[in-house]
Amino acid sequence: MSEVPEKLEIKQRFPLWKKWLKPITEKDYKPGFYSYFALPKQVNSDFFKMPFGDVVREPLEKDWKLPENWKEIVLKEMKDTMRKNRGFKLFMDICVRCGACADKCHYYLGTGDPKNMPVLRAETVRTVYRYHFTPFGKIFGEWAGARPLTEDVIKEWYYYLYQCSLCRRCSLFCPYGIDTAEVVWWMRRVLSRIGINQRFMCISIEASSRTGNHLGLYAGGMAGSIEQALEELKDITGFELHTYINKKGADALFVAPSADYFATPHWYVLLGYLLLFNELEEKYGITITWSTYASEGGNFGTFHSYEAAQLLNSKIYKEAERLGVKFIIGGECGHMWRDKHQFINTMNNPPKHEEWRRFWEDPDLGQISAGLKGINLGEFISGEHGWIHILELVAALIEHKKIEIDKSRNDHWRATYHDPCNVARGMGMFEEPRYVLRNVMNHFYEMPEHTIKEKTYCCAAGGGMLADELMELRMRGVMPRMMALRYVVKKFGVNIMLTPCAIDKAQFPHAVEYWKIPVEIGGPMEMVGNALVLTAFGEKPEDRKYDLRGTPIREE
Amino acid sequence: MPELEVKGKKLKLDEDGFLQDWEEWDEEVAEALAKDTRFGPAIELTEEHWKIIKYIREYFLKYGVAPPIRMLVKFCKKEVNPNCDLQYIYKLFPQGPAKDACRIAGLPKPTGCV
Numbered sequence: 318m319s320e321v322p323e324k325l326e327i328k329q330r331f332p333l334w335k336k337w338l339k340p341i342t343e344k345d346y347k348p349g350f351y352s353y354f355a356l357p358k359q360v361n362s363d364f365f366k367m368p369f370g371d372v373v374r375e376p377l378e379k380d381w382k383l384p385e386n387w388k389e390i391v392l393k394e395m396k397d398t399m400r401k402n403r404g405f406k407l408f409m410d411i412c413v414r415c416g417a418c419a420d421k422c423h424y425y426l427g428t429g430d431p432k433n434m435p436v437l438r439a440e441t442v443r444t445v446y447r448y449h450f451t452p453f454g455k456i457f458g459e460w461a462g463a464r465p466l467t468e469d470v471i472k473e474w475y476y477y478l479y480q481c482s483l484c485r486r487c488s489l490f491c492p493y494g495i496d497t498a499e500v501v502w503w504m505r506r507v508l509s510r511i512g513i514n515q516r517f518m519c520i521s522i523e524a525s526s527r528t529g530n531h532l533g534l535y536a537g538g539m540a541g542s543i544e545q546a547l548e549e550l551k552d553i554t555g556f557e558l559h560t561y562i563n564k565k566g567a568d569a570l571f572v573a574p575s576a577d578y579f580a581t582p583h584w585y586v587l588l589g590y591l592l593l594f595n596e597l598e599e600k601y602g603i604t605i606t607w608s609t610y611a612s613e614g615g616n617f618g619t620f621h622s623y624e625a626a627q628l629l630n631s632k633i634y635k636e637a638e639r640l641g642v643k644f645i646i647g648g649e650c651g652h653m654w655r656d657k658h659q660f661i662n663t664m665n666n667p668p669k670h671e672e673w674r675r676f677w678e679d680p681d682l683g684q685i686s687a688g689l690k691g692i693n694l695g696e697f698i699s700g701e702h703g704w705i706h707i708l709e710l711v712a713a714l715i716e717h718k719k720i721e722i723d724k725s726r727n728d729h730w731r732a733t734y735h736d737p738c739n740v741a742r743g744m745g746m747f748e749e750p751r752y753v754l755r756n757v758m759n760h761f762y763e764m765p766e767h768t769i770k771e772k773t774y775c776c777a778a779g780g781g782m783l784a785d786e787l788m789e790l791r792m793r794g795v796m797p798r799m800m801a802l803r804y805v806v807k808k809f810g811v812n813i814m815l816t817p818c819a820i821d822k823a824q825f826p827h828a829v830e831y832w833k834i835p836v837e838i839g840g841p842m843e844m845v846g847n848a849l850v851l852t853a854f855g856e857k858p859e860d861r862k863y864d865l866r867g868t869p870i871r872e873e
Numbered sequence: 874m875p876e877l878e879v880k881g882k883k884l885k886l887d888e889d890g891f892l893q894d895w896e897e898w899d900e901e902v903a904e905a906l907a908k909d910t911r912f913g914p915a916i917e918l919t920e921e922h923w924k925i926i927k928y929i930r931e932y933f934l935k936y937g938v939a940p941p942i943r944m945l946v947k948f949c950k951k952e953v954n955p956n957c958d959l960q961y962i963y964k965l966f967p968q969g970p971a972k973d974a975c976r977i978a979g980l981p982k983p984t985g986c987v
Contacts, residue, residue, distance in 0.1 A: 353888055375874070520984045528937060531985030538936030545944060579941045580987035615986060650986075783986065785889065819986035 337437065338444060338464045340473040343377055349789025350428075351376050352479050352781075355519035360512075364526040365519070365625070369512030376475070381468065387511045388466055392449055394507045399450070405503050408495045409446045412436065418487035418497070423775050424480055427793030435487035435497040438477050442504055445470060471513065478504050479515050480790060482782050483620060484738035484775035498780075506622035514621070517784035521617040525629050530575035530613035539612050542578040546587050553588075553863050556854045558595045560607065563640070567606035568685050570637050572614040573648030574819035582839050583822050585865045586649055589846030590707065596720060599853030601686035605646065611636035614653040615819060619660070620781040627664040630656055637703070638668035643676035643685065644694060645704045649840045651737035651779060651818030654699065654706065658744045662702045677703065691717055698746055706740075708817060711845055712749040715756045721850040723858035726870050727758035732844065733802065733811045734761070735825075736773035737818035747771070750817060750841055757848040762809040768801040776816075778824035791824060792831045799832040806834055813837045815844065879905045891975075891982050895933075898979030906977045913968045916977070922965055924953050929970075929978045939975050939983055 353376065360370030372382050384390070399406040419425060419434040431437055440462075447454030447463035454463030464470070483498040491497075508514075524533035534542075540562050550558050561567055573590065577583045594605045611633045618625030637645055647657060667673075676684060680700065683690030692713045699706035714720045734754055740746050747770045754761045768774050777794025805811045814829075814836050816822060825838040847864045850856055864870050874893075875886045879902050885893040890912030892898060903926060907916040916922065928948050932940040940948070942959070949957035966973035971983050 356887070356893070358893075373874075517984070520981075524984060532983070532987070533937045535935075535937040538932075538938065541936070542941060542944075545947075574986055576986040579938075579985075581942055583986075584941070584943060613985075785982075823986050 335459055337431075337440070338459050338462070340441075340464075340467065340469040341432075341476060342469050342472055343379065346377060346476060347789075349787065350480060351476055351786075352784055353516040353786055355514035355516045359516065359519040359523045360514050362523050362527070365523040365628070367509055367512065367514055367519075370514065372512055374512070381471070381513070383468065383471070383511055383513075387471075390511050391466060391471075391507055394510050395446070396450070398503050398507065402503065404496065404499060408439065408497075408500050409443055409450075411493050412439065412443065412495055413493075414440070415492065417490050417492060418495075421487050421490045423484075423486070423777055423797045424482070424790070424794045427777070427796045428480075428790065432473075432477050433480060438481060439495070439497045439500045441470070441473055441477055442500055471508070471511075474504060474508060475513055478508070479781070482738075482775050482777060482780035482794070484779060485742050486738070486772070486775065489742065489771060502620075505620070506624075509622050515781055515784075518617045518620050518781035522621060522625050522629065525613055525617065528612075529610050529632060531615060531617060532575045532579055534575060534579065534612070536609035536612075539575075539578060539607075539609055543587070543591075543607065546578070546584070546591055550588055550591060553865065553867070554592070554851065554854075554856070554861065556595075556851060556856070558591060560591055560594060561604060562607045563609055564604065564606040565640050567604040567640060567642055569603070569605045569644050569646050570611065570633075570640055570642040571605050571607055571646045571648065572611055572633060572653075574615040574650040574653060575613045576819040576823065577648060580819075580823065582826070582837070582843075583819055585843040585846070586822075586840035588865045589840070589842035589844075589849075590648065592846045592849050592851065593707075593711065593720075593842070596849060596851050596853055599851075601688045601719075603682070603685050603689070606640060606642070608636045608640065614647050614650045614657070616653060616656045617781060619652050619656050626656065626660060630661050631665045634661070634665050634668050634703075637673065638670050641670055641672050643672050644680070646707055646710060647699070647704050648707055649817035649819065649842055651739045651820055652743075653739075654746075655739040655743035657704045658699060658701065661704075667703060673703070689717075689719060692719070698749075699744060706744075706746060706749070708753055708841055709746065709749045711842075712752045715753065721852050721858075722757055722848045723850050723861075724757060724759050724848055726847045726858075726861055726864065727844050728760070729864070729868070729870065730758060730813050730844065731760040731762065731809060731811045732758060732813045732815050733764055733805045733809075734769075734841070735764075735776070735798065735802075735814055735816040735821060736769055737816060737821055738773060738775050738779060740817060741773050742771050753841055753845065754815065757844050760809075762805050762811055764801040764805050768797065774798040774801065776818075776821045776824045776828070779820050783820055783823060788827075792828065795824065795828040796832070799828055799834060802829070802836065803832070803834050806836060811836060813839050815839050815841050817841055875911065877902075877905055877909060887982070889972075889976075889982065892979045895979050895981060898930075902979060903977050906979070912976065913973060916966065916973065918977075921953050922977075925949060925962070925965065925974060926978045928952075929974055929980065933978070933980050939971070939978075939980055942970060945970060
């Protein structure tokens with residue numbers, strides 16, 4: 318063993334501050350860290366048209382084929398944004414570069430790239446703001462930390478603004494409350510005005526505006542998937558279950574992320590939804606329908622621009638009005654809840670039909686079924702704009718003892734819960750999912766306190782970062798979350814991480830394989846489905862032999 | 874962006890080797906895509922491969938996307954090999970159903986939260 322040195326010296330070199338002002342170019346792009354540009358078929362389609370979307374561009378080429386007057390457009394859009402959104406203007410002005418946010422960003426922790434610190438990520442924009450919009454910056458130039466807008470700055474923006482998952486962990490620690498995600502979002506919109514669009518999110522946005530969901534799945538495919546789920550449930554429970562699709566006059570519309578009826582492990586959550594809906598209908602006569610038009614709750618437009626977000630979420634209130642439902646239930650999706658909780662009422666008009674209006678005068682479920690009296694949707698955090706979160710509904714059903722639960726059916730699972738950024742930090746739903754999990758299973762453990770609830774670490778694939786070409790960035794960015802997970806795996810023997818977010822469920826299976834952590838990934842509704850006793854169908858707690866994954870519940 | 878030459882015609886691919894225009898696909902294109910080593914190891918297409926490729930293709934034309942993995946496994950169990958599971962499909966398509974099977978069947982890359 319080598320001797321312990323008397324004095325430990327770390328050689329640090331601090332580059333000159335002026336060096337940060339020099340933008341990186343396409344030559345500095347590292348594979349695994351930059352996204353592809355959208356193709357004309359995605360951003361110049363009949364369903365989703367972006368300005369200058371008809372040009373094929375390559376990120377690694379020197380010439381980005383920007384429109385002739387790109388500089389004017391960018392400056393004009395920045396100016397407009399500042400005029401309309403005072404928050405953006407404020408965030409441009411008030412940062413004192415204290416660095417409190419620096420080590421709070423999972424991408425910075427994972428990559429070590431200084432410009433991935435939220436302060437510098439936003440500083441790439443602020444420097445340009447100072448040069449073009451403040452007299453001080455204009456006169457003193459780089460001595461005032463200002464730099465002119467050049468094509469290389471656009472390239473630097475594209476690189477770093479698309480290495481952010483808009484999780485907003487940094488804003489939580491900022492003494493001024495600067496929301497770097499908001500800066501990034503508005504600047505992504507500005508980039509989209511000159512034809513710079515990221516491919517992954519644009520494929521999904523185009524598919525969603527064409528077919529109603531991000532997958533591009535047609536109505537028949539969606540219905541077929543749900544039918545298959547019902548068949549599987551018959552094998553597991555032994556009961557003939559059913560569901561409604563596009564049913565007019567139903568009590569509620571159910572909107573889930575489309576991945577739930579397509580991918581695994583999302584699939585088990587779909588089975589959980591269906592079990593709950595069947596029990597509620599048999600017991601309380603409340604009917605819940607799916608829609609093939611509003612077949613996606615998620616909204617990749619929220620990562621791209623205001624216009625795209627508005628376009629994608631317009632369909633849901635329209636569909637609620639067409640079907641004449643009283644309220645909307647939302648499934649296990651992350652960014653959908655930021656969108657539906659904070660944006661939807663200012664982007665689109667809520668439904669105006671009579672049933673909706675009358676129900677929301679006093680939104681007590683007793684209006685629909687006397688047995689459910691006392692559950693008031695107006696008290697829900699998610700209930701503000703006619704939407705309620707499925708887990709919040711389940712929490713209320715458990716609290717009011719409206720459904721029967723057999724905890725022991727989940728005894729083969731030892732679970733922990735990951736807070737999705739947009740559900741926890743975005744909407745403020747911390748306790749309800751935990752209340753549900755503690756009530757449907759006997760083994761539930763928390764990850765360390767500074768990595769959960771409002772301080773939750775991002776899965777590093779949100780905000781449009783789920784693209785395959787960004788795999789390196791994703792695996793690095795997920796590192797803090799994986800370390801927290803490893804801790805509970807070692808300490809409590811956790812074997813499943815539950816998360817109510819479709820992007821998480823797509824990202825984490827890759828992440829736990831990469832970081833070599835032996836856990837499964839799932840959603841809370843899967844555990845609810847396992848534990849729910851279908852009393853209305855005459856099921857007894859001990860009747861269920863298999864869980865929703867088809868594994869035996871009790872050892873013989 | 875990469876191209877693929879089939880019967881003297883140059884077909885456009887994207888960076889990961891997926892056909893840009895799914896309508897240009899036919900069986901010869903599939904053979905050429907399977908032999909292309911730029912995007913993964915070459916695959917010798919057997920009858921089992923073809924059954925799966927054709928199923929994926931038909932599902933895509935009908936419903937707009939590739940079939941969910943669970944449906945694919947179910948089909949494979951019924952029509953290809955009664956012992957089929959996910960590992961078996963990975964044996965046929967080493968980079969997995971999304972990256973290899975969909976690419977050879979000429980489908981666009983699956984998107985959304987999957």
